[in-house]
Structures are given as structure tokens and as C-alpha cells.
Amino acid sequence: MKDFRLYDIADFVIDEDFIRWVHEQREEDNQFWNAWLQQHPEKHLVIASARRIVESIQFQPAAINELDVEREVGRLLKTISTQQNEPPPATAKLFVFKWWHAAAVLLLCLTGASYFYFRNTGARPYAYKSMVESKQLIEHTNTSQNPLVLTLPDGSRITLASKSRVSYAHTFGSGDTAKNGATRDVYLLGEAFFEVTKNPHRPFRVFANEIVTKVLGTSFTVRSFEKDTTIQVTVRTGKVSVYAQAVTKVAARMNEIILTPNQQLVYERMGHTFQKVLLSNPAVIGPAVSERSLAYDEAPLERIFTDLSKVYGINIVFDSEVMKKCTVTADLTNEPFYRKLDLICGAIDAHYEVIDGQVVIESSGCR
């Protein structure tokens, strides 16, 4: 028996059982993996990433149809019968097999679909539908395959991904806060990138199923499709706070999570757990800093870490007392974030770990 707890993303991607689950969605596999995820909720992110990779590997189908195949089968039978002088036999019997296959496939699709259908229509108090139905809202649905850019009355922009929808009140963004509420509320089903105009008096809130993301002015992504098992909030610039709507114990513990640039919150819907992670390829925030050179000559480590923190908006924790004698000479301008960390840590014989969305440096200092 394989011990999936020890698997990392790549191990899952090349595991035959895992691939079968993603490719064929068999009911017994669904049951196994859902049960396994319930026992190991911390693996949701790994599984989701591995799934996306497997799904992304798709091949051009063969340029050949059933008729061509039958023609080739006929050709083969003719060749071997002339070799033996036997009459070509009838083919009726074989269609039995084919129909059997078709029926099995259809059945699988139906059970799969009904599984999702029934799972999703269960009473979910914070599902998009139940949040939206009692209110009079303007709704936009993106049925196209391209992202749809919407501009809200307050000037904020929403880039709505395909198969996603948002709604907001028709009084959204109008000046009278007493009458129209002190917040700017948007309801989301699916995935969208938000660029919010600054207004400290009227927080902008995105309700995505069980999760609320609150901001003053910033840009970030929320991904919350109804059938996804996780909700993901990713911050591009600024700061956002995220909290759960559900009043379960675990969700209450979550209170408000503050996310800074290049951090992502993954909320696992079944177990109401959440995880704060750093993006694996953090983006430089703001074009102004990206132009700044990160070339150092015998520079104190503290200065380098302070620069990096600013450029990526990521907190770097280290003991400045222990590391005050450390200096580094390197040109880090064009390296990706983690490569930069590798180079620095390699130079001073230190290690780093990513804990709770920040980088923690471990070192015994330099002489």
C-alpha cells in the first residue's frame, strides 16, 4: 500500500492511481480521494496543484475516425483470409462489446454529474445563491471564454474569469453612506481579479461562499467556484483581510486573517480549515521598485533583506544580532525570489523556511 502522506506534488502527478482519478473520475476513486482528503486536510493544496498539472497535460487526439478504423479492420481480415482462403466472417457479435462500453461510460458520467449536483444543492447557508436571492442586485455573468472586465460605479475594476458571476446592489458606490450602507459589497461565484479604488470610509467586501475578503484599496484575486473544495484569495498589491462567514468553531478561530502581497490564503471548505502560503514565484510589487538594482558589494545582510522585503512585500524574519557580521556580494537583480534566497543562504551557509506566509532565516552567524 502506498503511503500518500509522504507524496509531494510531483509524486502525485506521476502516480497511476492519482492520474486515473483525475482522468476518469470513477466513483470509487472519488470516494477514496475525498475520504483521504478528509483525513489529511492539510494536503488539499498539494492535491489541487497536482490535479491542475495532470489536467494541463492534454494531447491532440488522433486524426482518425471510427470509419477509418473499420476500413483498416476490413483490410486486415481480408489479408489474413486470402492467406488462408477463408471467407470473411460476420461482425455482428462484436458490436455487443461496443455497446457495453458505451453504456458503462454513460452511467459513469451520470453518477458523476448527480454526485456534484446533489452535493452542491445541499443546504449551504453561505452559497452564492442563498446570499443573492433575498437582495435586489445587478448581476453580471461571464459565459464567454475570455475574461470580462467590468467597471463598478465607484471606479473599481473587476476582471471576471470565464464561467463566473458577480452581483452588487444598484445603489453600489453612491455617495450617501447613511442610506446605502457603509460598505461596498460584491458577491462572487467563480474567479475574479479585483482592482479596488481607495476609499478608507467605505471598505470593499467580496463575499465568496463562506469567505469574506475586506479591503480598503488594493488588487487581489478570489477563486471560489461552487464545486471547488477550496477558496483561494491571492494578494497582488496592498493588504486585505479575510474572514469566514460560517459560525462553526474552527471558522470562528480564523477571525480575521491579514494577507499582504504575494501571500495566498487557501480555505478548505469541507473541514473549515485554512492555510496561509507564499506564492512559489512571488512577483515584484510596483514597477518603481523593480527598476531598482539589487547588485551588492560586501553589503550587510540586513540591508539586503530589508530591500527584498520591500521589493516583494514579503516579511523576512532573521536575527540581526546573530547575523550582523554577515555580508554578501552578489547581483540579485534578475533572479526569481526563491533563487535570490538560495544564493544568499548559500553564501552565508544559512537555511530558510517559509512559515505562515513569511520567510524565516536560520543561521549561526558569520565571522
Add this chain to the structure above:
Amino acid sequence: MLNNDTQLEALWLQRLQQNDEQALAAIMRKYYTSLYNYGSRFTSDEGLVKDCIQEVFISLWQRRENAATILSPRYYLLRAVKNKVLKSLHQHKIRSGTVPLEDEYDFLQEFSVEKLIIDKQMSEEQATTLRKTMAQLPKRQHELVYLKFYQHLDHAQIAGLMNLSRQSVYNLLHETIQKLRSLWQAELIPDPPAR
């Protein structure tokens, strides 16, 4: 269903051994698309691929008394088709005067991204990046990924088909997956707005 499939195949092979042509036809129907798809990776000459597949099945028929010893028809047939296609390409080249090393061959692979854009809410931009990354993979890695994720062969079978050790199959696969992984993690819907 896996068991049913394996049992059905065993039954076909058994009946093939007993001179049942319909069993041969059933095997061909089941694998034709896969074999044709694989054969077309080595050449764009459709007629040549079809002829090679015919020859593979004719020789399977001629050796039908040993059919029951075939453990995995898929692996057996893929291997036979690959050898046949590469061999006849080699002969063509000898006739036309250019003789390449027998070990060297093209592996043409078009990864499909259209379905991803529609099914997985992937943007055109992401799809283009994905296609580019896939296109940059060396040919051997293409074939490996193809045999793994399209033909669903196990590592031992891939090793046999590509003349590699099982460890190199594993290492190469890991390397390929890491490339795709970094691509996916860098992906994060739109780029920051231009200011």
C-alpha cells in the same frame, strides 16, 4: 472495469490462439486509435503508419499460437508499431541516400490546449505559455510524457519502449513535472495593471 478489461483481453488472446479472426479484429478495434496516434508521432506519412499497423497485426496473426504469452497487448502493440515505423523510415532514408543513426528519431507532439481553455477556465495567455513550455521539452521527454499520460503505460513498460532504465524514466518524469509545476505556480490570473 480495469479487471474486466484485462479479463476481456485475456479472453481475446485465448480465442486468437484458437484461430478466431474476430478476436484479432476486436483487438485491432480497441487499440487502433492509440497505435495510429503513436505511429503518427514519428512521421507525418499517414499511409506509412497505416501500413505498418497492418503488418504488425498480420504478424500477430501469424504468431497466434504464442498469443497467450502476451501480458499487455497495449505494450506489445505499441512496441511493435514503433519498431516497424522507425525501421521503414530508416529504409526509406537509406534508399534516398541520407542515413541517420538508427537511435535518432523525431517525436512530433502537439499538445492540445483548446480543451483546457474551455473546460478549465484557463486564459488564452496561460494556454500559450503552457504550450510554449511543452514545446520546449526535449523530444525524449515529450515521448515520455506522452507514453505516461496518453498511453497510460507503467514505468517498466516506458523504460522498455524507450531503452531507458526505470530510474531514468522516473528521473526524467520528475524533471518534466517540476517544469510544469513552476509554470502553474507562476500563473496567477492577470498581470498587475500597468501604471
